[in-house]
Amino acid sequence: MALDRGTVVRTALRVLDEVGVENLTLRRIATELNVQAPALYWHFKNKQELVDEMATTVLVEALSSAEHAEDWESLLIGYGRALRAALLSHRDGAKVFSGTYLTDPDVYKGQERGLRMLVDAGFTLADAVSGLITVHCYATGHAVEEQAAQPGPGEVARRYDPQARAERIDAETLPLAHEASTQLFGDFDDRFERGLRLIVRGMRP
DSSP: OOOOHHHHHHHHHHHHHHHOGGGOOHHHHHHHHTSOGGGGGGTOSSHHHHHHHHHHHHHHHHHGGGGGOSSHHHHHHHHHHHHHHHHHTSTTHHHHHTTOOOOOTHHHHHHHHHHHHHHHTTOOHHHHHHHHHHHHHHHHHHHHHHHHHOOSTTOOOGGGOHHHHHHHSOTTTSHHHHHHHHHHHTOHHHHHHHHHHHHHHHHOO
């Protein structure tokens, strides 16, 4: 197998899915590639540079959602959905990739398309940027919370289990907080869609 940046990134994503962020190390990735860890430094100066490239690989596809949007509302909804799906597609994806530096110029092309659609719809550039970043932060934060509650497929962290939470809250004195347990940690898809549409609704002129 030829060792290039793309091969390292794909392998690192696979290792991330297997062991999670706490155990993701250059040594482990090198072992998977059957090379010594120093060989990776020919391609990446440090682990953070590799993580930046991993994040870029995952997120560029989410930004491409702007290509298929018919209007600014479908743009923001499509981007939010695509970003969340991209982050959830890898174990600890939201935690690993939030706040990373994106390295591929295609990221800026996607941003340009999205901003252009918003500006052409009548938004100022400042409001267009705020709208996009609000959706971005919402999708990222939502994915972080989801992966804390459900670390892997079929896994549910006990402390985030809706029933366990409800049992800790007195239904007589705190009825709404008690009932909200299912809303908070039950159907994540429904909760995400409700929040996303609230953001878009709030932006309507």
